[in-house]
Amino acid sequence: xxxxxxxxxxxxxxxxxxxxxxxxxxxxxxxxxxxxxxxxxxxxxxxxxxxxxxxxxxxxxxxxxxxxxxxxxxxxxxxxxxxxxxxxxxxxxxxxxxxxxxxxxxxxxxxxxxxxxxxxxxxxxxxxxxxxxxxxxxxxxxxxxxxxxxxxxxxxxxxxxxxxxxx
Numbered sequence: 001x002x003x004x005x006x007x008x009x010x011x012x013x014x015x016x017x018x019x020x021x022x023x024x025x026x027x028x029x030x031x032x033x034x035x036x037x038x039x040x041x042x043x044x045x046x047x048x049x050x051x052x053x054x055x056x057x058x059x060x061x062x063x064x065x066x067x068x069x070x071x072x073x074x075x076x077x078x079x080x081x082x083x084x085x086x087x088x089x090x091x092x093x094x095x096x097x098x099x100x101x102x103x104x105x106x107x108x109x110x111x112x113x114x115x116x117x118x119x120x121x122x123x124x125x126x127x128x129x130x131x132x133x134x135x136x137x138x139x140x141x142x143x144x145x146x147x148x149x150x151x152x153x154x155x156x157x158x159x160x161x162x163x164x165x166x167x
Contacts, residue, residue, distance in 0.1 A: 038150050038157070044127045045146040045159040048109055052135065052144060053163055055101040059094055060167040063137070067098030070106070072134045072147070077103060079117040109133055109146065130156070140164050 056063040085092035107118035110126030130149030
């Protein structure tokens with residue numbers, strides 16, 4: 001007697017093999033999405049580090065005073081102490097411009113996202129989850145280190161750039 005077609009066991013084995021392959025593809029897709037998200041956060045950190053460097057170059061007198069130096073755990077200032085220096089009519093000193101720059105930058109990092117100053121007064125949105133940064137200055141050389149939380153890493157990722165800030 002000749003049998004034609006497939007047996008039930010053959011069909012079940014084929015379904016199992018296809019199911020395992022599809023699970024592998026789904027896992028691969030998930031890993032790709034995680035890596036793309038990590039890359040996007042790293043790009044944000046790079047952009048934010050270069051943003052503050054440009055701010056320091058634009059306000060060299062404030063930079064040379066050390067007004068941009070900040071630590072990872074810096075405490076946000078009182079909202080009343082933050083000057084409004086982003087208008088033509090403002091008459092801010094270089095130190096006040098540096099303070100306004102740092103507050104806005106730390107808010108964009110996500111360091112102070114729970115502080116009413118960021119969302120309320122400045123209207124900024126955190127761009128890095130758990131982001132924070134420090135700026136260390138040695139003469140005209142400065143090192144900006146940005147760190148943030150990433151789901152795919154157990155240690156917080158860190159981006160560091162060292163550059164010379166000159167007028």
